[in-house]
Amino acid sequence: NMGVVVFGTFAYTASPLTYDLEALSYLLEMTTIGLAGESTAIGDAIMQSIRTLSFGEAENKAIILLTDGYHNAGRTSPEQAVEKAKSLGIKIYTIGIGKKSDYDAAMLETIAKESRGKSYAASSAEALSKVYKEIDTLEPSPIRSENYLNQKLLIFFPLALVFLLLFIWIIYQNRSET
Known part of the structure; x- marks a missing residue:
């Protein structure tokens, strides 16, 4: 179960x-x-991620914080947000992207350490992919065993049944009129 929080001057749940x-x-x-x-x-961004995670039922929850900048906006300090995450048992994995001089590597390291997560640096798409794979091994999630049908299929069957019944009714009406 994953969600996406986009942030800049403000943070919002994109998914x-x-x-x-x-x-x-795609998003x-x-x-x-x-x-x-x-x-x-x-x-x-961390606080919005915590709010988004609150809707999940997973026992272990984690935030992957991907940034290319220094904290310079918002109402909540990173320290306050990390304290909230810690109190809820949420780990934060931080990823600084680009050159280390472009983001606050020390702060990202502190966020990760305080929340029992890990901090990474990624200067390329390939490096970022490796980081995601490592995080995936650190935060394994059980595969869902229930069967979930595609929602499009779920609506198709009732609609097909309605059209079939309508077709039968039209044929019946035409036969009874003749």
Whole structure:
């Protein structure tokens, strides 16, 4: 179960928790830098992530904080947000992207350490992919055993039944008129 919180000057939940990784991937492709403002509200992003995670039922919860900037906006400090995450048992994995001089590596390290997560640096798409794979091994999630039908299929069957019954009714009406 994953969700996406986008942040800049402000933070917002772009996708609630979902199992639809394809939809999340598409959402991330459509997200542009500056969409939520030009500043970096890391504390607000963590708090919004905590709110988003509160709707989930998983026993172990984690935040992956991906940033290319310094905390310079928002109402909540990163320290306050980390304290809240710690109190709820939520780990935070931080990833600084780009050159280390572009983001506050020391702060990201502190956030990760305080929340029992881990801090990473990624200067390329390949490095970022490796980081995600490592986090995936650190935070294994059980595979859902229940069968979930595609929602499109769930609506197709009742509609098909309605059309079939309507077709039978029309044929019956035509036969009874003749």
